[in-house]
Each structure stands twice: as C-alpha cells, then as structure tokens.
Amino acid sequence: GHLQSMAVFTGQMAFPLLIFNTIATAELGSLDLGVIGACSLGKVLVLGITWLLTYCAFRPERSHGQRILTSSVFAFFAIASDDFAIGFPVIDALYGKVLDMGIYIAGNALVGSFVFVPVTMAALAVGGVLKKSEADGSKKASTCEIMRTLLFDLFSNPVLLMTGAGLLYKLLLGNTIIREGGQSKLPHPFCDLIELFTAPFTMCALFLTGTSLRSAKLSTWPCGLVLLKVVVCAYLSYSFGTVFVTGHDEVRGLLRDFTFFYGAIPTGSPPIVFAGLYDPDSSELVATAVLLGLILAGPIMFVTSVLLNSDAESSAHDVLNDVQLSADAASLVCGALLVVSLIIVRRFWNCVCPVKTLLACYALVLIAYNSLSLLFEIPELQKDNCPTVDELGQRSILVLCFGWSQHTASILLLVLQLALVKDSAFSGHRPAFNILPPLLCALLALVPAFLAAPNTLYEICRYEESGPLTIANMVWSCLKLAVCIGLSIRGILASGDRGAPDTSVPSSEEEETSEEEPTTPECQRPIPRGVLRVLTTMNILKVLTQVVNASQVYFKNRKTSGSFAAMLVLESVISHGQAVVLLASLLFDSQFTSLHLDFCCPCLRRLTSWSTGARDSLASVNPFSLTAANLPSSEAQEA
Numbered sequence: 001g002h003l004q005s006m007a008v009f010t011g012q013m014a015f016p017l018l019i020f021n022t023i024a025t026a027e028l029g030s031l032d033l034g035v036i037g038a039c040s041l042g043k044v045l046v047l048g049i050t051w052l053l054t055y056c057a058f059r060p061e062r063s064h065g066q067r068i069l070t071s072s073v074f075a076f077f078a079i080a081s082d083d084f085a086i087g088f089p090v091i092d093a094l095y096g097k098v099l100d101m102g103i104y105i106a107g108n109a110l111v112g113s114f115v116f117v118p119v120t121m122a123a124l125a126v127g128g129v130l131k132k133s134e135a136d137g138s139k140k141a142s143t144c145e146i147m148r149t150l151l152f153d154l155f156s157n158p159v160l161l162m163t164g165a166g167l168l169y170k171l172l173l174g175n176t177i178i179r180e181g182g183q184s185k186l187p188h189p190f191c192d193l194i195e196l197f198t199a200p201f202t203m204c205a206l207f208l209t210g211t212s213l214r215s216a217k218l219s220t221w222p223c224g225l226v227l228l229k230v231v232v233c234a235y236l237s238y239s240f241g242t243v244f245v246t247g248h249d250e251v252r253g254l255l256r257d258f259t260f261f262y263g264a265i266p267t268g269s270p271p272i273v274f275a276g277l278y279d280p281d282s283s284e285l286v287a288t289a290v291l292l293g294l295i296l297a298g299p300i301m302f303v304t305s306v307l308l309n310s311d312a313e314s315s316a317h318d319v320l321n322d323v324q325l326s327a328d329a330a331s332l333v334c335g336a337l338l339v340v341s342l343i344i345v346r347r348f349w350n351c352v353c354p355v356k357t358l359l360a361c362y363a364l365v366l367i368a369y370n371s372l373s374l375l376f377e378i379p380e381l382q383k384d385n386c387p388t389v390d391e392l393g394q395r396s397i398l399v400l401c402f403g404w405s406q407h408t409a410s411i412l413l414l415v416l417q418l419a420l421v422k423d424s425a426f427s428g429h430r431p432a433f434n435i436l437p438p439l440l441c442a443l444l445a446l447v448p449a450f451l452a453a454p455n456t457l458y459e460i461c462r463y464e465e466s467g468p469l470t471i472a473n474m475v476w477s478c479l480k481l482a483v484c485i486g487l488s489i490r491g492i493l494a495s496g497d498r499g500a501p502d503t504s505v506p507s508s509e510e511e512e513t514s515e516e517e518p519t520t521p522e523c524q525r526p527i528p529r530g531v532l533r534v535l536t537t538m539n540i541l542k543v544l545t546q547v548v549n550a551s552q553v554y555f556k557n558r559k560t561s562g563s564f565a566a567m568l569v570l571e572s573v574i575s576h577g578q579a580v581v582l583l584a585s586l587l588f589d590s591q592f593t594s595l596h597l598d599f600c601c602p603c604l605r606r607l608t609s610w611s612t613g614a615r616d617s618l619a620s621v622n623p624f625s626l627t628a629a630n631l632p633s634s635e636a637q638e639a
Contacts, residue, residue: 269290
C-alpha cells in the first residue's frame with residue numbers, strides 16, 4: 001500500500017510537474033535542432049528494431065494482441081532515457097560551466113512526450129483491443145473501439161497534459177518567467193510549490209525501480225534490451241550527430257559528444273509502469289533490464305565523462321592503451337583457464353561434435369590474438385613493433401599474424417552463428433571432417449589480413465588523425481555486419497516457424513537420462529545454444545562498433561578524443577575481451593559445469609544419495625516408541 005501511494009505520487013504528480021516546469025522554463029529558441037534530430041533518429045531506428053525483433057522472436061506462440069503489447073513495452077524501454085533522475089544531474093555536472101546542455105535534455109523530453117509516448121500508447125491500445133477480441137473469440141477488432149481506447153488513454157495521460165500545459169504557458173505567459181542565479185524559473189510562489197513537490201522525485205524514482213525487482217534472473221532478453229538502449233542507441237545517435245550537427249568546430253564537437261552521452265543514459269521507471277498496466281508477465285523482465293542498464297551505463301558514462309574532460313589527445317591514447325592491455329591480460333588468464341577446462345573434459349568435449357570443435361579452435365585463436373596484441377601494447381615494445389603509416393601498407397610479418405588471428409576469430413564467430421541458426425548442418429559423426437571448418441576459416445582470414453589493417457592497431461600504435469584505415473576496412477566491417485544481420489533474420493524466422501518451446505517439467509525417465517548424460521555419445525548431445533547466443537550477441541555488438549568507428553575515422557577524419565575516444569574504448573573492450581565472455585558463457589552452461597563437477601567431485605552424487613537415505617531412515621524411527629518391531633536387528637534379538 002505504501003509503495004502504491006509512492007508510485008502514484010512519483011508517476012502521476014511529481015513527474016508531470018517536473019516536465020511542466022522543464023518545458024515552461026526551457027530556452028528552446030537557442031536549440032540546435034540537429035542535436036534533437038540526431039537523438040530522435042537514433043531512437044526511431046532502435047524503436048523499430050526492438051519492436052520487430054520482439055514481435056518475431058519473443059514467445060511467438062502467443063496471440064497477436066499480446067505480442068503487440070510486449071513489443072510496444074520493450075520498444076519503449078529501448079528509447080526511454082531517465083532524463084530527470086540521471087540525465088539532468090550528470091549533464092549539468094559535465095557541461096554546466098561550458099554550455100547549457102539542459103535545454104537539449106528538455107528538447108528531447110519534449111519530443112519523447114509528444115512523439116514517442118503517443119506512438120507507444122497507440123500501439124498499446126491496438127494490442128489491448130486485439131487481445132480482448134481474441135480472448136472473446138471474435139475475428140476482427142472494432143476500429144471505433146480502438147480509437148475510443150486510444151483517445152481516452154491520450155487525454156487522460158498526465159505526462160501529455162503537463163507537456164501541453166508547459167508549451168501553452170511558455171507561449172502565453174512566457175514574459176512572467178524570472179531569472180535567478182543564472183536559471184529561468186517560474187514566478188513565486190508557483191516555483192516554490194513545484195520545487196516542493198518535485199524535490200523527492202529522483203530518490204523516489206530510483207527507490208521504486210529497486211523495489212519493483214523481486215527476483216533478478218539473468219537471461220538473453222534483458223541483456224539484449226540493455227545493449228540496444230545503452231550501446232546501440234548511443235552509437236546510432238552519434239552517427240546521426242556527425243551528419244546533422246553544425247556550427248563552430250568547438251561547439252560542434254561538444255554537441256556531437258552530447259549525442260553519444262545522451263544515448264547512453266539508462267532507462268528509468270516508466271517502462272515498468274507500462275509493463276505492469278499492459279503486460280504484467282514481462283514486468284520482472286523489464287525490471288531486471290532496468291537494473292542491468294544502470295549497472296552497464298555507469299562505467300560507460302564514467303569513462304565518457306573522463307575522456308570529455310581530458311583536453312589532450314595523448315591522454316585519450318593512454319587510456320586506450322591501458323584498457324587494451326588490461327583486457328588482453330584478463331583474456332590470456334581466461335584463455336589459460338579455458339585450455340585447462342577443455343583438457344579436463346576432453347573425454348566428452350572432443351572433436352566428435354563440430355560445434356564444440358569450433359569453440360575449442362576459437363579459444364586457441366583468441367589466445368594467439370591476445371598474445372600478439374601484447375607485443376604492440378607493452379610500452380617497451382611499441383617502438384620496435386608498431387609500423388609507421390608508410391610501412392603499414394607493406395604488411396610486416398607481425399602485423400599480418402596479428403590481423404590474421406583477429407580475422408580468423410571473426411570468421412569463426414560467423415560460423416558459430418550459422419551453427420546456432422542451422423544446427424542440422426553441424427551434426428557430423430566423423431572427427432576427421434570436423435576440423436575442416438576451422439581450417440577453412442583460417443584460410444579465408446588470409447584475404448582481409450593482406451587487404452585490410454587490423455581494427456585496433458590504429459589505437460594501439462597511436463597514429464595521426466588520418467589513420468591507416470582504408471576502404472578495405474570499411475568493406476570488411478560492413479560485410480561482417482550484413483552477414484550477422486542476415487543470419488539473425490534467418491534465425492528469427494526459423495524460431496517463429498518452430499513454434500512454442502517445450503517448457504514442461506521433465507519426467508522421471510528424462511531426469512534419469514539427464515543424470516546419465518556423461519555416458520551419452522558426444523554426437524547425440526545438444527549443442528550449447530546458450531553459449532552460441534552470447535557469442536552471437538557479442539559479435540553483432542562488436543561488428544556494429546567497428547563499422548561506426550571505422551566510418552568516423554575514414555569519412556570524418558575523427559580525432560581520438562571526447563565521446564569518440566569512449567566509443568573506441570568500448571570497441572577495444574569487446575574485441576580484446578572475447579576470451580572473458582567465452583569463459584563466462586561456458587561457466588553458465590549447465591552441461592559444461594556438470595562435466596567439471598563430475599570430474600572434481602566423483603563421489604558427490606553417491607555421498608548425497610547416502611546422506612539422503614540415512615536421513616530418511618533416521619526420520620522413520622520414532623525414538624519415543626521403540627519396540628522390537630522397529631529396533632535394529634541386534635537389539636531385537638536381545639529383546
């Protein structure tokens with residue numbers, strides 16, 4: 001009851017008043033519309049991707065109305081930045097002394113209230129009416145009922161009402177706004193009254209976000225939604241910002257950096273409210289995604305703020321070098337653990353299964369890639385191993401090996417994604433032929449190794465702003481992204497054709513079979529689909545960052561500073577930390593961990609069964625009613 005009252009106060013009173021005050025006092029006349037357009041276009045693209053992806057892939061066995069509701073909630077999550085609880089405080093702390101960026105937060109909030117919220121509510125109204133008609137058994141929903149529901153939701157929404165009221169106040173009573181302390185405020189006592197009601201908003205919003213999460217469960221969809229909001233939206237907004245943002249060089253750089261920073265702001269509590277009203281089954285998932293978004297956005301925003309405040313380009317290169325060196329060191333440790341793990345489970349994780357052969361080869365290639373990367377990153381070896389821009393076209397042996405290992409890992413990831421989409425093509429029974437796909441990947445990697453420069457070599461060796469990137473890098477990165485998107489679409493369509501997954505509880509016979517799984521032939525075991533999903537998501541994210549960063553360097557001649565340096569840091573973490581992701585995904589795989597438990601604790605099940613049997617036998621004896629019938633055999637004879 002107390003939380004419901006707090007939710008009503010926060011969502012129905014404080015938040016609308018905060019929007020009214022922000023729009024009524026914002027100096028929207030000095031806005032650069034290119035910044036608002038870049039952020040809005042990034043949101044539109046992410047909105048469409050998330051909606052289509054959710055509708056086609058998230059539990060496609062449900063009714064069309066329910067799928068529309070879930071898709072609308074997830075799509076709104078991917079674009080709903082927490083402007084007031086996180087955006088305003090962080091932006092004011094970064095840009096307060098240089099430029100008034102609060103007006104751009106207000107402008108984006110205005111676009112969100114007048115464009116994205118009505119579109120989301122329209123989709124929710126359509127989905128709700130379709131769900132109701134499908135539940136009643138009718139074939140077609142009434143258009144009048146849809147319009148009536150939509151109009152009622154729009155005109156009863158306090159956010160839309162306060163947004164319109166703020167615009168009307170600014171147009172009709174704009175001359176009553178006063179200036180105090182360099183800020184525009186409403187006249188007293190209205191200003192004091194609004195500040196009184198909106199003061200606890202930040203604390204209440206964050207508190208309600210935490211209380212809405214009853215049981216956190218790490219799964220694919222919350223992680224995917226967070227990546228779409230925090231990473232993909234930020235990269236797309238920055239890409240549009242390089243096209244639409246104009247002005248002087250210094251101001252243009254600040255505004256362009258703002259587009260990336262604004263896109264990385266995590267989602268707030270409004271999607272949780274929409275999920276609770278229209279799709280209660282997804283409330284836990286959305287709440288988990290909100291929490292993960294706060295966790296992921298924190299380091300990204302911190303690194304971005306550090307690089308925004310660093311004026312020298314050399315300091316950004318130092319940060320990049322330290323990040324890559326740390327990522328390579330961590331990956332080598334994880335690679336060594338992977339090798340030890342594969343040796344332990346070599347009896348059941350061998351070359352009989354083609355997918356597991358690919359994973360083992362991928363781990364070995366990553367070890368070689370991270371080892372070669374260290375030769376360029378260690379300060380004592382950089383001068384000897386890093387070629388000059390003129391020498392890069394000649395492709396030294398070390399650069400060729402570094403690029404070959406990098407491209408081999410990329411092609412192996414594409415083949416693993418193909419195995420996830422079409423696992424029937426990877427069901428071989430001959431170990432001699434299972435080594436052919438990794439060998440073909442290694443041979444194909446020679447082509448980009450000779451034609452394109454390695455992606456992270458530009459940051460490692462600190463080239464000038466022109467950089468060694470050629471058109472071959474752009475073509476290779478775009479080709480990988482196209483293959484990833486094509487395979488993803490093929491997998492989504494295939495998952496929709498397969499229908500609902502089997503979520504029933506396994507029978508006793510199935511449980512006995514699963515307990516005896518180590519004796520099952522390797523070729524008959526299911527492939528680790530969870531591991532492949534994680535690697536596929538990581539690969540799509542990595543390729544997207546490579547395409548955006550390569551285009552910025554090649555077409556815009558971008559310097560390593562500001563938000564672009566943060567984008568390079570993110571690409572470096574993903575590229576050089578692949579072994580960490582591989583080890584973590586394998587540790588979360590039940591089959592892989594069960595094999596290690598069977599090796600390390602061979603008597604664990606026997607001990608567990610013995611202790612359970614002993615406990616049951618002791619529980620069956622009543623110590624207060626011992627007779628000759630229930631005494632042990634020796635005591636019974638004496639009796």
